[in-house]
Amino acid sequence: MTNRTISAYIITFLVAFGSTASAMAFVQTPNQGDPLLTLGGKPVAKDELIYLLSKGNKSEPGTPGMSRDEYEENLDLFINYKLKVREAEARGLDQTEEFTREFDSFRENLKAPFLIRNSLEEGELRKAYSRMQEIIRASHILLQFPPNAKKEDSLIVLRMALKIEDEIKNGGSINELALKYSDDPSAQVNEGDLGYFTALQMVQPFEDAAFSLQPGQVSDPVLTNFGYHIINVKDRQPNPGQVRVSHILVRIDENAENGEDLAKRKVADIYTEIQKENTIWEDIVKNYSEDPSSSQKGGILPWFSVGSMIPQFEMAAFSLTELGEVSPPIRTKYGYHILRLEDKKPVESFESMEESIRSRILRDSRSTMIQSQVMAIQKSRYNFDENEQNVAKLRTELSSTSKNDVAQVVADKDLASDQIFSLQGKSFIAQDLVDYMNEQEIRIQTNDGVFDAWYERFAASVLNEAEEADLEANNKEYQMLLKEYRDGILLFSLMNEEVWQKGLMDSIAQKAYFQNNIGNYQWEERVNAYIVKVLDMTQLDAARQLLQGKSLSDELISTFESSYESINPLAYQTEAGTIEYAEHPVLSKADMDSNYQEIEANGHLHIVILGEKTSAGPKEFEETRGLVIRDYQEYLDKSLVESLRKKYPIKINPKAKEETFIALNQ
Incomplete structure (x- = not known):
């Protein structure tokens, strides 16, 4: 019995009175005052029906509430549902290993949205997505701790960081100071300039500090696992989303004395060639690009966002605005590139990014922070x-x-x-x-x-x-949800045992039911017919020549269909077989005494060839077995409910019943 099957059945069954979720576990709900009803002496609280019906009754303000007739119908369905749960309990289906296993697997999923951790994670998800609407350009200086640093060493590093912060705030250049002081190896190349980045691309303390600064502001020393950082935000802009480009790469031969000049000259010549009229970009890429992973694919690169590529390449890509626009040559550590814009798309919706953001949050230091916050709240609360x-x-x-x-x-x-x-x-x-x-x-x-x-x-x-x-x-909503799905699993187990499997597998009982209800499985008058709907009226004469004056036979049908399928397969639509004609949209207009007819129906001309007619009469079992099984299962379900209503006397509390109706219409 799979979770998917259980969930699907519960949704199907309970949707009649408004429930739409998947099976879970059970705790005893607290006493809710006078019960709505008792089944064989066992009370059922009115809050349970209110909860189930309210879940599916999210009507717009001002719309009518539930009518008396609807309420009575739903109450009847609810009683049938609870009778089956009562019987499942009496049979001990809630004590089986299978039931316990289902509980354990579902409980974890159900409780998650109610836990403290979930609300904290949700807050971090929303904060990260909100920050993703912006990109920040910043420079930084990193001061690392010496190996096996002691407290005194950390204080020395902090004092140095404070000194550098003062220098910057007094007019010093963070980029010049990064060359002099930064322990980030990349500072010797980029002078501490990190380019643009957005949320979840830096360690959390660094990100928090950067997003708290406006352009031009300098942070106090920020402690991360790497050491102390001084951060200077240079720019903040709306996030442009994602971009897709193709490129041409010309590498620089580091071993050649004039390798830089040769590469610069080559890329300039390629750029000139691209400007010529009728030049095909893909051919230029294939002939000249030295990127083996993309040159045979038109230079196409995967989609990327800010912070995913090296800054020079990224800034050139995002500066392109028109599809097909080509950039001037740019230099990166890989060589010289020429870029062409292939496509752009904005930041995706929160819903589409939610799981990706969650995965990234749970892999970085935020997970530890969330766990610490969870424990702090739990310690205080308990x-x-x-x-x-x-x-x-x-x-x-x-x-x-x-x-x-x-x-x-x-x-x-x-x-x-x-x-x-x-x-x-x-x-x-x-x-x-x-x-x-x-x-x-x-x-x-x-x-x-x-x-x-x-x-x-x-x-x-x-x-x-x-x-x-x-x-x-103490959480009433959680209690109700647990009970709903505890009962749902029991319902599924009983129905599977008494209705579905029995109705599906007992062929002797199926045939007996068929014979006892043969009047429900009758053919109306039928006729063997071949119907040709003419879709292309220029082909009408061709169809007439092949069909008119002919007797209906398999050979005639085969000859006609083979004649047009290879030449003009869209000229006709056909239908063949022994068909009940009284309600048929075309045959209901036909003269049963005429073998060949042309009939207008639903805006199309139909050629109709009629053959042997068959009188009304009973169907064979195999002809209607699927319908018999469905009807037999419905019969078993109805019989089960009737027997349970006798086994477990039902007593409805009129006062609680009226209170429930009022509550549902408030």
Whole structure:
């Protein structure tokens, strides 16, 4: 039983009273006052029906609410649905391994949108996309820490960064100072100029600082994993989106004494050739470009955005405005290029970029930041209280201990019962951490001691469990969604067992149902006919010559169709077979006593050849087996509901019923 199948069935079944999501897990909803109804003594809360119906009733303001008749119909469907769930529970279908497996697989997906982490991730996604609407050009100076730097070394680097910041703010050139001071190797080539970039193309602290500055402003020292940066924003512009260009590359022979001049002369000659009338760009590329990956494809390069290519190439590409426009030669570290603009497109919508942005955020330092924020909120919300003294003692004792030896050290040092923190009044001890470590089969690579890495992971696990428990106990929307899909899985299981598979596989029962309901499977009067719709009226005479005066036969049909299919296949449309003619759009106009006719219908002329007529009568089982199976399954479903209504007496609370109707129409 696949998740896709479950979800598809639940949507199909529940859409009758407004539900549109996929199956999940279950928690007991709190008491909602007087129940709407009881099924065999088991109460069903009115909020459950209100929730399901409201999900599909997002009408525009001012439109009429649900009528009494609609309400009664939906209530009846709801009762049938809950009866099936009640029966599935009675059969123990909620206790099976398969059911538990479905719960586990769905629960993770369902809870995600309700968790603290999701709202923080959503905030970062929106912030990143908002920043993507701009591009920034900045220069920077990087001051790195020496290897194995101590605190005093970091302070020396910071003081140097502050000194350089003052120089820039007092009129010094950041680009000249980058040549003198920057530890970024590329500064010797670009003088600290990073070109244009947008969100998610720099490490987060650098990006945050850059996007907080206006053109001309200089940052305070910005700390990243690379060291301290001084950032000077030169320009901010709307993001031009993506561009696609083709190019011609002329490489510079570094080993030749005059390699630069030769390359410059060659690219100038190519550029002159391109300006000539009737020059074919693709031929020039094929003959002269020295980029083996693109020269045989017209020089076409993949789509790219700002910050994806080297600055000189990128700036030339984005400066082109008209499709087909060709740039003057530009120089990069690869040689000389001539670019032609092939296409442009704006920044994509948030919806189309959402998953890509999410993936990039979760791969960089933002993921760690989000996790830290999640834990901070959880600790505050669930009264996390760390025993700092015991945690410090464990850190000291386990600082150089491997994971495999932690349990032994904790036992030998008599630390197992030491409290490490409490959460919502519950105490967690060192032995809890040891047990958690023993359960985990992963290895953690860390520069910190083994204790810090595992303690952080254990605390996060306990906090996550507390958040999920809180969600299930106190979030009504989540509770309802869980219950909806818990019941949906049970519904699917029962229906699959009692209706779908039985109706599909029991051929003896199918035939018995067919015989008992033979009156529903009758042919109307039929005629063997060949109908030719004339689409090209210039071919009418040709069709007449082949068909008029002939008796209907397979040979006639074959001869006619082979005559036009190879010459003019669009001249006609044909239909052949034994057809019920009373409601047919063409045959209903035909004279059943005339073998050849020409009939106007729906704006086209039709040539009709009639053969043997067949009287009305019963169909053979195989002729209508698909329809029989569908009808038999509907019969099984109806019979199941009738039996359940007898098995589980239904008592409706009139007051709660009326309150539900009023709530749905507010």
